[in-house]
Amino acid sequence: MKEILKNLVDTTTLPEDSYLEQDAEILEIFVEEIEEIFEELDSVFAQWLANPSDQDTLTIIRRHFHTLKGSGRMVGAKSAGELAWSVEDTLNRVIFGSVVLDSKNQKFAETVYRIFQYKLYPQFKSVQAIEIDLRPLVLLGQQLQQGLTLEPALEELLLLADQLHSPEQMTGLEFTSAETEQVLEEALVAVEAQEESIQESTDLQEVTTSIFIEEAEEHLATIDHFLKQEADEVPDYNGLIRALHTLRGSSSMAHIQQIFDASSKVENLFKTLLQEDIVSSSNETALLIQYAEFVRDFLHILRQGKLEDLSQIDLTLVS
Numbered sequence: 001m002k003e004i005l006k007n008l009v010d011t012t013t014l015p016e017d018s019y020l021e022q023d024a025e026i027l028e029i030f031v032e033e034i035e036e037i038f039e040e041l042d043s044v045f046a047q048w049l050a051n052p053s054d055q056d057t058l059t060i061i062r063r064h065f066h067t068l069k070g071s072g073r074m075v076g077a078k079s080a081g082e083l084a085w086s087v088e089d090t091l092n093r094v095i096f097g098s099v100v101l102d103s104k105n106q107k108f109a110e111t112v113y114r115i116f117q118y119k120l121y122p123q124f125k126s127v128q129a130i131e132i133d134l135r136p137l138v139l140l141g142q143q144l145q146q147g148l149t150l151e152p153a154l155e156e157l158l159l160l161a162d163q164l165h166s167p168e169q170m171t172g173l174e175f176t177s178a179e180t181e182q183v184l185e186e187a188l189v190a191v192e193a194q195e196e197s198i199q200e201s202t203d204l205q206e207v208t209t210s211i212f213i214e215e216a217e218e219h220l221a222t223i224d225h226f227l228k229q230e231a232d233e234v235p236d237y238n239g240l241i242r243a244l245h246t247l248r249g250s251s252s253m254a255h256i257q258q259i260f261d262a263s264s265k266v267e268n269l270f271k272t273l274l275q276e277d278i279v280s281s282s283n284e285t286a287l288l289i290q291y292a293e294f295v296r297d298f299l300h301i302l303r304q305g306k307l308e309d310l311s312q313i314d315l316t317l318v319s
Helices: 003-008 024-050 055-075 078-096 103-125 135-145 152-163 177-196 198-227 237-253 257-275 282-304 307-312
Strands: none
Touching (some): 003 135, 024 055, 055 078, 055 103, 055 237, 078 103, 078 135, 103 135, 103 152, 198 237, 257 282
16 A cells, blocks of 8 residues: 555554455355445446436435445454445435535545445455455545545545446555555454454344344335335335345344345245236235334344244244
8 A cells, every 4th residue: 555545544443354254155145235236336326426416316325335334244344344334424424414515525435336346345255355455445534524625645546436447456555465464364363362252252243233233224114115105106116125135135144044034035025026017915015014013023122132032023924
């Protein structure tokens, strides 16, 4: 990494990654989720850049970075999760009016998207360590959020939004060989320490569950919106299926099998309806209501930490 960037981020820290030791199936779900996000973000970013005042596209982009944040943290890609959070937090401030949207904020979001596309996703897919230092990008996001004059070396990173088009391109953020070895050694030490401590493992599961609950609440809101649509409105099956699919993936990553099973069944049902161009009937609506109630009941018990109360939940959906 450039020396000037090293000096700027000297006191900036990010959490240690542990995704290299993640279960292969869980990591595969994470990679698939990223791929699905990419499919939509390409076109949505083009719309947003052409029409910055479009609140709908802004909200969609924010939601995807929210998902990248939560899923990244759950699988142990914690530094990538923090990077996604820096974009989500910036866009939250834009939505709520505390930060004025300008071209730099837009370019920042697009730059981070390109970093995920060409520098992070390939590493996750091949189960390799991240080869770039994400701290300058996180610091850039913090300066934008605070309305500060950007450090020239950080502002230069915004050029990556237009210049980064392949995994082979250099970004100026690459670790040196010595730095890469140090990152790997630190990750190994962190993993070994985690394996030696049962309490740390328990704490990690608690954090993962907490993140899952936060994610699930947002997707339940999407399901509620679908259920409340008027009869003359065109049902947003795509939005509903995205919510169900993400709930399925995140519940798997959080090792919550009951919600995974229920989400899989309901997602497959509504995918079939969409593919065959069939309007959902009262039976499907009733099932979706039952599913939402089931997930909410489950989340309530998870919050309370009283897993023995699971016997009180109607498990018809997962039987």
